[in-house]
Amino acid sequence: MATLEIARQSATRGGITGALPLKDTFEVAKLIDVSKCIGCKACQTACLEWNDLRETVGVNVGVYDNPHDLTENSWTLMRYTEWDNPETGRLEWLIRKDGCMHCADPGCLKACPSPGAIVQYTNGIVDFQKDACIGCGYCVKGCPFNIPRISKATEKAYKCTLCVDRVSVGQGPACAKACPTQAISFGTKAQMKDLAQKRIKDLTSRGYKNAGLYDPPGVGGTHVMYVLHHADKPQVYASLPGNDVKISPVVELWKGVTKYAGMGLIAFAAVAGAVHHLIVGANRVTEHDEQEGKKTLDGKIKESA
Amino acid sequence: MSDGFRPQVSRYTTGARLNHWVTAISLILLAISGLALFHPSLFGLTALFGGGSNTRALHPWIGVVLFFSFLGLFFRFWKLNLWNKDDAKWMANLDSVMKGDEEKVPEIGKYNAGQKMVFWGMSILILALITSGVVIWDQYFYAYTTIDQKRIAVLVHAVCGIGAITIWIVHVYAAIWVRGTISAMTKGTVTAGWAYRHHRKWLREEARNKATPAE
Numbered sequence: 001m002a003t004l005e006i007a008r009q010s011a012t013r014g015g016i017t018g019a020l021p022l023k024d025t026f027e028v029a030k031l032i033d034v035s036k037c038i039g040c041k042a043c044q045t046a047c048l049e050w051n052d053l054r055e056t057v058g059v060n061v062g063v064y065d066n067p068h069d070l071t072e073n074s075w076t077l078m079r080y081t082e083w084d085n086p087e088t089g090r091l092e093w094l095i096r097k098d099g100c101m102h103c104a105d106p107g108c109l110k111a112c113p114s115p116g117a118i119v120q121y122t123n124g125i126v127d128f129q130k131d132a133c134i135g136c137g138y139c140v141k142g143c144p145f146n147i148p149r150i151s152k153a154t155e156k157a158y159k160c161t162l163c164v165d166r167v168s169v170g171q172g173p174a175c176a177k178a179c180p181t182q183a184i185s186f187g188t189k190a191q192m193k194d195l196a197q198k199r200i201k202d203l204t205s206r207g208y209k210n211a212g213l214y215d216p217p218g219v220g221g222t223h224v225m226y227v228l229h230h231a232d233k234p235q236v237y238a239s240l241p242g243n244d245v246k247i248s249p250v251v252e253l254w255k256g257v258t259k260y261a262g263m264g265l266i267a268f269a270a271v272a273g274a275v276h277h278l279i280v281g282a283n284r285v286t287e288h289d290e291q292e293g294k295k296t297l298d299g300k301i302k303e304s305a
Numbered sequence: 306m307s308d309g310f311r312p313q314v315s316r317y318t319t320g321a322r323l324n325h326w327v328t329a330i331s332l333i334l335l336a337i338s339g340l341a342l343f344h345p346s347l348f349g350l351t352a353l354f355g356g357g358s359n360t361r362a363l364h365p366w367i368g369v370v371l372f373f374s375f376l377g378l379f380f381r382f383w384k385l386n387l388w389n390k391d392d393a394k395w396m397a398n399l400d401s402v403m404k405g406d407e408e409k410v411p412e413i414g415k416y417n418a419g420q421k422m423v424f425w426g427m428s429i430l431i432l433a434l435i436t437s438g439v440v441i442w443d444q445y446f447y448a449y450t451t452i453d454q455k456r457i458a459v460l461v462h463a464v465c466g467i468g469a470i471t472i473w474i475v476h477v478y479a480a481i482w483v484r485g486t487i488s489a490m491t492k493g494t495v496t497a498g499w500a501y502r503h504h505r506k507w508l509r510e511e512a513r514n515k516a517t518p519a520e
Binding site: 136141280281 | 311312314341342343344345346348351356357358360361362403404405441443444447452453455456457459460463464467470471474475478481482483484485496497498499500501502505508509511512
């Protein structure tokens with residue numbers, strides 16, 4: 001977007017020349033207050049509508065989740081959990097709006113091999129650029145939240161854009177606008193953290209002693225945050241990764257030391273060959289070898305014409 | 306004695322040479338497309354395959370060609386590449402071999418220890434590459450493994466790919482450094498002198514075995 005500046009992009013050393021670092025401009029954030037969500041799916045509908053997407057009609061298997069998982073068309077999804085709280089003995093109906101977390105340290109961007117296919121704007125939004133996407137699925141492996149989906153039709157990766165096209169013209173995301181209970185808020189990250197603290201105070205006063213903000217530091221914090229009534233147990237919200245979530249060490253190894261050591265080894269082998277040849281010289285068959293070879297064959301075979 | 310009048314010894318049949326070159330071409334294409342997707346500074350190589358998406362789509366299919374082609378080479382040559390006690394002696398005198406002096410090492414059969422290591426190294430790596438490659442071939446096999454398994458597979462694939470490229474460099478360098486080798490894979494023959502110098506035991510076997518006269 002013309003009004004947004006890119007801070008980092010995939011498969012590109014050192015980011016963009018002259019770009020402001022992430023922290024020097026104001027970061028935006030979406031705050032999802034799980035305790036205020038009524039599970040109406042207005043956010044899902046708004047997402048489909050704004051982004052002009054169509055989800056295929058699915059099959060009801062007796063759960064509220066519809067569709068059953070994020071897809072290349074459903075960039076956000078209400079995930080419903082019926083959780084038996086062992087402390088209170090109460091059945092709690094937990095509803096979490098799943099989607100891209102817009103990590104400050106995005107695993108997808110780190111894993112992507114195609115320059116510019118994934119960008120991070122200075123306001124923190126992580127966005128896929130369809131034109132440069134090659135459909136390799138490395139972002140799926142890089143993402144610690146299992147968010148990107150590859151379309152079978154277009155063979156490109158898709159996920160929530162945080163409505164970058166709306167944000168760049170001063171609007172909030174479509175899901176936030178559609179939410180009837182204001183469970184989804186949007187603003188600067190600092191504002192959203194303040195709002196979260198107010199909500200946490202309220203929840204704590206109402207007996208949710210473990211209420212808290214989900215802004216996992218292992219990925220540098222996220223630009224989509226949750227207020228959770230059970231922030232000590234994020235996993236109960238349809239397997240939301242724990243607060244210690246980070247990019248898989250396997251991915252870090254693959255995109256880190258392997259890349260440099262690997263290229264180094266290949267270069268070393270090539271240079272070692274050249275140096276060896278310079279020092280030792282060609283290993284040539286001598287006239288003596290030819291004569292001995294001929295004798296060994298003992299004239300039993302015909303010489304070539 | 307000019308080149309044309311040197312006695313030649315048959316080393317590879319037409320089938321073996323064809324099998325080798327199909328493998329070689331696939332391996333080179335795989336190395337180029339694989340490196341393009343491995344290191345961002347080499348992403349430009351995807352242009353040779355018609356862009357990033359085409360590279361991503363073609364690479365695994367070339368891998369399938371390589372796997373079956375190499376399988377052919379494996380069954381042709383595995384017996385001749387079994388390790389024996391002469392190989393240990395050859396390895397012990399690697400320093401003189403590297404200087405081009407093979408008089409200290411025992412007489413060698415069709416393959417020396419270095420060639421055998423290239424053979425077995427490639428065999429193991431190609432098996433690991435096809436296995437890990439299928440795991441990350443999301444277009445057809447996405448549903449069969451977890452993301453954690455795919456992460457391991459993509460790392461294994463990268464490491465084995467680097468290993469295979471490194472062995473390939475050794476293989477090509479050896480063929481260039483040891484002059485007179487390449488004709489084995491182009492014409493199918495080497496000179497008796499070459500065989501005497503590098504694979505004397507094999508030459509003696511060939512001499513005894515008059516049933517397969519060289520051209």
